[in-house]
Amino acid sequence: xxxxxxxxxxxxxxxxxxxxxxxxxxxxxxxxxxxxxxxxxxxxxxxxxxxxxxxxxxxxxxxxxxxxxxxxxxxxxxxxxxxxxxxxxxxxxxxxxxxxxxxxxxxxxxxxxxxxxxxxxxxxxxxxxxxxxxxxxxxxxxx
Amino acid sequence: xxxxxxxxxxxxxxxxxxxxxxxxxxxxxxxxxxxxxxxxxxxxxxxxxxxxxxxxxxxxxxxxxxxxxxxxxxxxxxxxxxxxxxxxxxxxxxxxxxxxxxxxxxxxxxxxxxxxxxxxxxxxxxxxxxxxxxxxxxxxxxxxxxxxxxxxxxxxxxxxxxxxxxxxxxxxxxxxx
Numbered sequence: 140x141x142x143x144x145x146x147x148x149x150x151x152x153x154x155x156x157x158x159x160x161x162x163x164x165x166x167x168x169x170x171x172x173x174x175x176x177x178x179x180x181x182x183x184x185x186x187x188x189x190x191x192x193x194x195x196x197x198x199x200x201x202x203x204x205x206x207x208x209x210x211x212x213x214x215x216x217x218x219x220x221x222x223x224x225x226x227x228x229x230x231x232x233x234x235x236x237x238x239x240x241x242x243x244x245x246x247x248x249x250x251x252x253x254x255x256x257x258x259x260x261x262x263x264x265x266x267x268x269x270x271x272x273x274x275x276x277x278x279x280x281x282x
Numbered sequence: 283x284x285x286x287x288x289x290x291x292x293x294x295x296x297x298x299x300x301x302x303x304x305x306x307x308x309x310x311x312x313x314x315x316x317x318x319x320x321x322x323x324x325x326x327x328x329x330x331x332x333x334x335x336x337x338x339x340x341x342x343x344x345x346x347x348x349x350x351x352x353x354x355x356x357x358x359x360x361x362x363x364x365x366x367x368x369x370x371x372x373x374x375x376x377x378x379x380x381x382x383x384x385x386x387x388x389x390x391x392x393x394x395x396x397x398x399x400x401x402x403x404x405x406x407x408x409x410x411x412x413x414x415x416x417x418x419x420x421x422x423x424x425x426x427x428x429x430x431x432x433x434x435x436x437x438x439x440x441x442x443x444x445x446x447x448x449x450x451x452x453x454x455x456x457x458x459x
Contacts, residue, residue, distance in 0.1 A: 184311065184416035184417075185416055185417055197381055197407070198407075198416055198417075201381075201406070201407045201408075201410070201411060202411070205408075205411055224314065225314060226314070226315075226411060226412060226413070226414040227311070227314070227414045227416065228311060228312055228313065228314040228414070230311050230312075
């Protein structure tokens with residue numbers, strides 16, 4: 140039973156230990172939390188769809204080391220992100236910033252909702268204008 | 283009429299997006315370094331850990347910086363092309379030996395030939411980060427004014443060199459931006 144429990148725990152919580160460094164980067168839990176948060180905001184450019192917190196690639200390890208050193212040197216979040224984008228461009232940010240090239244990406248969900256809403260409104264208003272007594276349309280009451 | 287035009291129009295827009303999406307080169311990331319001053323580094327020389335090399339020694343000269351490692355398959359692939367480009371002698375090629383072991387790298391040069399005027403040893407990849415390196419091999423062209431003119435990611439070939447680099451050489455040597 141104990142073994143089963145251990146196996147379940149390892150399966151459930153083991154992923155948290157994956158890929159990231161062998162030891163915590165900072166003794167201070169606040170700094171460690173900040174480190175982990177920033178690592179999740181930076182992309183590993185070798186593997187593209189992973190953050191440097193998730194990736195085992197050499198480049199991700201190098202960037203984590205760089206992140207630790209920048210934090211230890213007392214750089215602000217903004218300075219660290221600037222350091223990374225100066226070298227790797229906006230693509231290094233896991234969450235793309237709003238720029239002329241990306242506005243469509245950010246606006247797409249809103250545009251789709253508005254577009255869908257318009258189509259729905261047109262269809263509903265047209266249907267509601269149909270006479271209720273239309274024999275071809277059994278209406279909502281019929282099933 | 284609108285009933286048919288609208289879906290067809292939307293479909294056309296979608297096809298357009300997908301078509302350009304497919305055609306785009308998603309492997310090569312644009313380098314923010316283009317047009318900016320090349321990051322200055324000072325590292326030990328690959329062939330002699332007691333000596334250092336800095337790219338500031340090349341100030342006023344155009345050069346190519348090639349990022350390589352003995353672990354890198356693409357570097358082996360491009361090595362013949364680099365030897366040929368070095369043989370032509372249009373511009374010196376500086377090697378940045380990236381995330382490598384010194385001994386393995388020296389063996390590699392001995393076996394395959396050495397196209398580099400000098401190789402700087404970046405064993406822990408710090409200089410690579412300054413240059414925005416994300417996957418060797420990468421090849422940079424730096425002008426006489428110290429600015430990065432071009433970056434090529436993936437193995438270089440003699441054809442790519444002739445088509446994309448050689449036309450930039452006179453500008454690189456003149457040092458105009």
